[in-house]
Amino acid sequence: MVNVIGLGYIGLPTALMLAKNGIKVIGTDYNAKLVGMLLKGHLTFEEEGLENLFNSAFENGIKFTTEYQKTDTYIIAVPTPYIKASKKLDPKHVISAVESVLNVCEKGAIIIIESTISPGTIDKYVRSEIEKKGVCIGKDIHLAHAPERIIPGNMIYEFEHNARIIGADSQQIGEKIKELYSSFCQAEIIVTDIKTAEMSKVIENTYRDVNIAFANELAKICRVDNMDVYEIIRIANKHPRVNILQPGPGVGGHCISVDPWFLVGDYPDLTNLILTARKINDSMPAYVLSRIRDIMRKHNITDISKIGIYGLTYKENIDDTRESPTLQLLERMDEHLAFGVKVFDPFIKERIVDHQYINFEDFLNEIEMLVIITAHEHIKKHMDMIRNKIILDTKNICDFENVYKL
Numbered sequence: 154m155v156n157v158i159g160l161g162y163i164g165l166p167t168a169l170m171l172a173k174n175g176i177k178v179i180g181t182d183y184n185a186k187l188v189g190m191l192l193k194g195h196l197t198f199e200e201e202g203l204e205n206l207f208n209s210a211f212e213n214g215i216k217f218t219t220e221y222q223k224t225d226t227y228i229i230a231v232p233t234p235y236i237k238a239s240k241k242l243d244p245k246h247v248i249s250a251v252e253s254v255l256n257v258c259e260k261g262a263i264i265i266i267e268s269t270i271s272p273g274t275i276d277k278y279v280r281s282e283i284e285k286k287g288v289c290i291g292k293d294i295h296l297a298h299a300p301e302r303i304i305p306g307n308m309i310y311e312f313e314h315n316a317r318i319i320g321a322d323s324q325q326i327g328e329k330i331k332e333l334y335s336s337f338c339q340a341e342i343i344v345t346d347i348k349t350a351e352m353s354k355v356i357e358n359t360y361r362d363v364n365i366a367f368a369n370e371l372a373k374i375c376r377v378d379n380m381d382v383y384e385i386i387r388i389a390n391k392h393p394r395v396n397i398l399q400p401g402p403g404v405g406g407h408c409i410s411v412d413p414w415f416l417v418g419d420y421p422d423l424t425n426l427i428l429t430a431r432k433i434n435d436s437m438p439a440y441v442l443s444r445i446r447d448i449m450r451k452h453n454i455t456d457i458s459k460i461g462i463y464g465l466t467y468k469e470n471i472d473d474t475r476e477s478p479t480l481q482l483l484e485r486m487d488e489h490l491a492f493g494v495k496v497f498d499p500f501i502k503e504r505i506v507d508h509q510y511i512n513f514e515d516f517l518n519e520i521e522m523l524v525i526i527t528a529h530e531h532i533k534k535h536m537d538m539i540r541n542k543i544i545l546d547t548k549n550i551c552d553f554e555n556v557y558k559l
Contacts, residue, residue, distance in 0.1 A: 155333070156181055156222040157230065158250050160191065162407075162473060163267060163301045164230030166203060170312050172210035174336040179224075180217045191217040199472045199500065202309035221257045226333065229254070230267040230301070235411055240418030242271040244278045251279055255286055255294070263295045265330060269408065270298070271415035272352040290322070297321040297330050298347050300354035305406070305471040316341040320350025358412040359427055364398045365409070366430035369437055372400035372559040382559065383549050400559050402526050402547040403437040403478030405467025410434070410476045438481040441559075442489075444545055445524060448557055452543055454521055457486075458493035458508075461520035464527025465498035465505070472500040479526045480506070495520055499531040517542070525550065 157168035160182040168180040182188050187197055196207055231246040247268055254264055266275065275296055283290055290296060298320040303311040317338050321327035327344035334342055345353075368386065375382035386397045404410045413431055417424045445460060454460070467477035474480060479496065483506060486494060496509045497516040510516035513535070517523075523539055525532065528548040532539070536551065545557045 154179065154222070154224045155226045155228060156224045156254075157228045158182075158221070158254070159229060159231040159246075159268075160184075160187060160197070160217070161230065161232070162198065162305060163303070164228070165191075165197065166200070166206065166303075166308050166312065167228060167230060167267065167301070168215060169203070169206045169210040170309075170337045171333075172213045172215035173206055175213065176333070176336055178210070178215045179222045180215065181219065181221055182217075183219060185219050188217045188219050200305065200308050201470075206309060221253050223257045223259060225259050225262045226265070227254050227258065227262065228265045228267055228299075232407070233268045233270055233411075235414045235418065240414040240421075242274060242415045242418065244270070244274055247274070248278055248282050252282060252286075255283065255288060258294060260293055261295070263297060263326060263330065265297045265299050267299055267301050269300055269354050269358075269412055270351055271355060271419055272348050273419070274351060275347050295322065295326045296347065297326060298350040299330060299334065300350060302354070302357070304468075305473050306468060313337055313339050316343065318342075318350045318353055319344050320347035322347065355412050355415055358408045359416060359430075361398075362404060362409045362413045362434060363426065363430040364396075365401070365404055366433040368398045368400040369433050369440075371397070373440065376559065399549065401437065401478070402441045402559070403481055404434040405475065405477040405481075406473065407475050410467075435481075438478050439485050441478070441482055441524070441526075441545070441547055442485050444557065444559065445522075448522065448543065448545055452522070454543075456493075457491050458495065458519075459521040460524065461495040461497065461516055461522065462524045462526055463497055463532055464525065464529065465496060465501045465509075466527055466529075469528045470500070470530055474501065474505065477527075482526070498527065499529060513538075 154177040155171055157164050157178060157180045160180045168178050172178040190197055196203060229250045231250050234243045236243050247266060251264060275298060280290060288294055302315045317334055319327050319330050331342045331344055372382045382400060389395050390397055413427050417428050462479055465474050465477060465479050466472060493508060495516060496506055497513060517538060522543040524545045525548055528550045533550060540553060544551055547559050549558060
């Protein structure tokens with residue numbers, strides 16, 4: 154039996170995927186309300202294909218509880234925030250979960266940490282906490298790191314088709330974990346040491362962050378001399394060894410906007426490029442705000458309540474708002490005493506910010522200027538409804554004239 158600890162965006166689908174493929178699974182989360190919803194058959198977030206996976210897992214006997222279970226295998230998928238002052242990983246949730254596992258686990262149990270962690274986290278924090286309790290690592294329990302490699306919006310496919318990395322102290326334990334993940338993963342599963350697994354996940358997201366920062370800096374450069382950054386990137390990408398990503402209003406989510414900080418915090422003298430990339434991407438919401446200001450002045454719009462922001466989630470076609478550019482933008486507005494801007498997102502059913510609309514038509518009727526932050530399919534299907542608006546399109550999805558871009 155596998156006890157999956159933490160039933161959020163990673164833990165829940167991991168538990169469901171294992172259960173669907175014949176593994177006996179109990180999912181544990183301290184959030185009693187969340188567990189209660191799952192026990193009643195209600196999903197806690199939207200994801201294409203997740204409902205079918207949920208139903209299959211239920212048919213195979215998956216259970217949910219707030220209590221840690223006595224078993225031989227644990228998968229820990231709890232949050233790993235960073236400390237804003239130092240930029241270092243805050244390991245408190247991982248340490249707490251491991252300590253709770255030690256209170257109930259069988260001798261020889263395997264503890265697999267899926268949460269993204271900075272290189273050396275298990276050595277610096279987890280091992281020491283375990284050894285303080287007199288537990289022998291490698292005999293009483295075994296440690297491993299198997300970082301998730303999926304993206305919201307395409308989770309189910311990527312669970313099955315993305316290569317996986319398993320870091321373990323011994324090849325034997327690594328192979329045992331590989332067999333477990335092979336129950337659903339059809340791609341290559343690589344067994345390596347723990348620190349290599351930790352580092353590989355962090356640099357995957359850091360690479361993407363740096364590439365996005367390059368595109369965002371190009372957008373700022375091109376704006377100065379009124380050049381079309383999208384056309385320039387399109388042409389440059391014709392080169393067989395060039396693959397520039399698209400600029401955008403900022404970087405959100407719990408991966409790209411967080412993981413690079415782990416390296417900055419741990420290696421402050423060696424991460425000049427990574428730090429600069431983080432600063433560029435974090436500056437984009439403020440840059441969007443400056444574009445809004447300039448367009449308002451050009452069109453003599455003096456009432457901020459006539460501005461509407463489309464999109465609260467950090468990427469298209471999901472309901473995940475963690476670290477989203479819109480929330481960052483609203484913070485910048487709040488700092489400048491700019492209150493009253495209206496907000497709409499078709500994937501967010503409950504009001505989480507002020508002046509948020511649930512009905513799209515009502516939202517449009519109240520605004521003169523529309524700022525597109527998230528490129529949901531919803532707005533692509535309703536272009537006819539926004540043509541008469543002044544538009545700042547930060548995602549380059551509008552193909553009609555007189556649209557402002559980054």
